[in-house]
Amino acid sequence: MAEPTGLISDRIIYPDTDGQPMTESDATRDYLIYGVEVLRLYFKSRPNVYVSGNLFVYYEEGNPRASISPDVFVIFGVSNRQRRSYKTWQEDGKLPSFVLEITSRTTKRQDEEEKPRLYARLGVEEYFQYDPTADYLNPQLRGSHLIDGSYQPLPLDTTAEGVPFIHSRVLGLDLQLHSPYAGLGIAPQPKALRFYDPTTGTKLLNREEVEQVREALEQENDLIQQERDTAQQERDIAQRRAAALAARLRELGIDPEEIA
Numbered sequence: 001m002a003e004p005t006g007l008i009s010d011r012i013i014y015p016d017t018d019g020q021p022m023t024e025s026d027a028t029r030d031y032l033i034y035g036v037e038v039l040r041l042y043f044k045s046r047p048n049v050y051v052s053g054n055l056f057v058y059y060e061e062g063n064p065r066a067s068i069s070p071d072v073f074v075i076f077g078v079s080n081r082q083r084r085s086y087k088t089w090q091e092d093g094k095l096p097s098f099v100l101e102i103t104s105r106t107t108k109r110q111d112e113e114e115k116p117r118l119y120a121r122l123g124v125e126e127y128f129q130y131d132p133t134a135d136y137l138n139p140q141l142r143g144s145h146l147i148d149g150s151y152q153p154l155p156l157d158t159t160a161e162g163v164p165f166i167h168s169r170v171l172g173l174d175l176q177l178h179s180p181y182a183g184l185g186i187a188p189q190p191k192a193l194r195f196y197d198p199t200t201g202t203k204l205l206n207r208e209e210v211e212q213v214r215e216a217l218e219q220e221n222d223l224i225q226q227e228r229d230t231a232q233q234e235r236d237i238a239q240r241r242a243a244a245l246a247a248r249l250r251e252l253g254i255d256p257e258e259i260a
Contacts, residue, residue, distance in 0.1 A: 014064050016056065016084045027132035028071075028102045031193060035072035035100055038195050038204040042173070043080070050075045056085040059095060059122060068118065072100040074171065098170045100128040105135040116144075116151055126170045127151055134190040139164055141177050141193065164191070167198065174198050 036053040043049040053072040060066030073096035075086075088095060099119060103111040111129055119127050127144050131137035143166040144151035154166050165176040177191035195204040 012062060012064060014056070014058050014067075014085055014087065025104070025133070028104065031102045031130065031132050032071045034193075034206055035102075035195075037206040039072065039074060039171070041207070041210070042195070042197075042204050043074070047080050048077055050078050050080050050083075050086075052083070052086070055083065057096065058085060058087045061087070061089040068115075068122070070096060070099040071102045074098040095122050095124065097125045098128070098168060099124050099126070100130060103129045103131050103137065104133065108136055120146055120149060120151055126154075126168055128166070128168070128175065130175075130193050132190060132193070139177060140191055141166055141175060143168065143175065145169065165196070171195075172198075173204070 032053050036051060039051045043051055051072075051074050054069060055073075056067045056069050057073070058064065058067045075091075075094050075096050078091045078094045101107075101111050101115065116127055123146065125146050127146075129137060129142045131140045134140050139156060141156070141164070143154040145154055146152075154168075156164055156166055158164055159176070163176050163178060165174045167174050174196040176194050176196050178194050180189055180192050196202065197204065
């Protein structure tokens with residue numbers, strides 16, 4: 001933890017919360033948690049990458065009002081540790097390089113106007129918006145990259161399977177939009193946001209999905225071991241029967257090897 005600077009601002013209170021509910025809907029909360037979880041797991045082996053969300057980021061010492069609180073953000077070049085809030089003057093001036101806002105019609109003005117202007121001024125390289133309920137964004141995902149002080153849209157591409165996605169150059173990941181009930185004859189639903197590693201083609205898993213994979217692997221290993229045990233038991237039975245037969249043949253004066 002950084003040492004106090006000795007300035008009067010050290011005695012200024014920088015709140016950890018604004019006293020308001022974390023989010024306005026289940027979908028917003030769920031995707032906020034999902035984004036933070038999968039990115040933390042993805043970067044867990046890199047101690048100089050900090051992933052968080054819905055946390056106050058103070059960017060001007062001595063001014064508690066100078067803060068942002070992105071839904072999901074990634075900062076490179078700072079320690080991966082837990083914080084109650086993030087103060088740039090204690091972190092070598094580092095600010096988020098990637099921001100994802102889980103947007104809705106009620107936050108449209110902030111997400112479309114106020115936040116992009118502030119994020120651009122602060123130098124946030126990439127700014128993404130995802131509308132989980134498809135209230136107003138069509139398509140539901142939008143991404144932009146900071147060029148010469150203003151955001152330019154990132155292209156929405158399509159995978160070979162027809163899945164829309166935007167590539168994040170900052171993260172090195174694809175943000176894909178998946179139809180949850182595709183091919184089941186169910187009416188179109190809002191598309192689900194998922195992070196993919198384009199180098200391996202694999203989906204980034206959250207903790208629940210990692211646990212499901214682990215349990216499935218354990219079950220598969222148990223079945224394999226059961227099959228091996230069964231096969232060994234059958235071999236043991238066959239060997240005992242062969243030994244008993246050989247012993248009986250010897251009792252009758254017959255050499256088992258001559259029969260074989």
